[in-house]
Amino acid sequence: MINVIIADDQVLLRESIGYILDNDEEINVIGMAEDGNEVIKMCNELHPDVVLMDIEMPELDGVKATKRIKEKYNDIKVIILTTFENPDNIMESFVALADGYIVKNISHKDLVLTVKCVASGLTVIHESVKKIMVDRFKGLGEYKSQYEDILNEKEIKIIRLIASGKSNKQIAATLNYSEGTIKNKVSKILEKLHMSDRMQIAIFAIENGIV
Numbered sequence: 028m029i030n031v032i033i034a035d036d037q038v039l040l041r042e043s044i045g046y047i048l049d050n051d052e053e054i055n056v057i058g059m060a061e062d063g064n065e066v067i068k069m070c071n072e073l074h075p076d077v078v079l080m081d082i083e084m085p086e087l088d089g090v091k092a093t094k095r096i097k098e099k100y101n102d103i104k105v106i107i108l109t110t111f112e113n114p115d116n117i118m119e120s121f122v123a124l125a126d127g128y129i130v131k132n133i134s135h136k137d138l139v140l141t142v143k144c145v146a147s148g149l150t151v152i153h154e155s156v157k158k159i160m161v162d163r164f165k166g167l168g169e170y171k172s173q174y175e176d177i178l179n180e181k182e183i184k185i186i187r188l189i190a191s192g193k194s195n196k197q198i199a200a201t202l203n204y205s206e207g208t209i210k211n212k213v214s215k216i217l218e219k220l221h222m223s224d225r226m227q228i229a230i231f232a233i234e235n236g237i238v
Contacts, residue, residue: 029146032058032073034066034089035081035108040131044079044108044138051139063087063095070096070103076146080125082109082116090116094123098192104145108133115230117156122190122229127151174235182216183237185209189225190232 031048033056035041045056057073060066062084070078078096082089093105106127107120120128127145129138130153141151178186181202188198199209213225222228232238 029054029077029142030057030073030075031055031077031079031142032060032066032069032075033079034060034063034084034092035079036061036084037081047135047138048142054139054142061085063089063092066092067095070100074100075103077104077106077142079106079108079142082107082120090119090123093120093125094192097124106141106145106151108138118230118233119226122226122233124192128156129153130155174231174237177219178216182212182219185212186216186228186232187238189213190229190238 031054033041033044033048035044038061041059041061045059048054049056057075058069060069064087066078066080067087069075078093080089080093084092089107089109093107096103096105101124104126105124106129107116107125108129108131109116110131117128127141127150129141129151133141133153144151174183184202185198188201193201195209195213196206198204199206202209204212213228216228217223220228220231222231
C-alpha cells in the first residue's frame with residue numbers, strides 16, 4: 028500500500044484528488060494539509076511514502092516545504108502538482124530534490140500512475156514541463172566558457188557544493204576553510220554573478236552544467 032499526503036490550500040481540489048487516489052486499491056490517502064508547515068508536521072507524524080505538493084500555498088510554499096522534508100526524510104517522495112509551468116519554479120523544485128513535477132490538467136489515470144511510479148523510485152515529469160527544462164538547458168556548452176571566465180576553480184567547487192544542498196559550515200569542512208572564509212567567498216560569488224541568494228546560485232549551477 029502506498030501512503031499519500033496531499034498538500035493544497037484549495038479544499039475542493041485536495042479533496043477531489045484524495046477521492047481519486049483513494050479509489051485505487053494500491054493507494055491510501057492518510058492526510059491532507061492546507062499549507063507547507065502543516066504538511067511538514069504530518070510527515071513527522073505519519074511518515075508517508077509520497078507527498079503531492081502544491082507550490083502556491085500560504086505560510087510556507089511547496090518548494091520550501093519540499094526542501095525541509097527532503098533534508099529530514101530522503102525516503103519520502105515528493106511530487107509537485109501545480110497549475111503553474113513557471114521555469115523558475117520547476118528548477119527550484121528539482122534543486123529542492125522533488126521526485127516529480129506534474130501540472131493539474133493531468134488525467135485521473137495519469138495521476139494515479141504518477142504516484143505509483145514515483146513511489147517505485149522513478150522521477151516523473153509532465154510533458155510540458157520537460158519541454159521547458161529542455162529549452163532551459165539548451166546551449167550549455169556556450170555558457171560554460173562564459174562562467175569559466177568569471178569564476179575560478181575554487182569558486183566553481185563551492186557552487187557545486189551549494190547546489191548539492193551543503194551549508195557554509197559543511198562546505199568549510201569539505202574544503203578545509205573556516206566558515207567565515209566560506210561566507211565571504213559565497214558573497215563574492217553572488218557579487219560576480221549579480222545574484223542575491225544561494226537558491227539562484229544552485230539554479231545557475233544546474234542551468235550551466237556545473238552539477
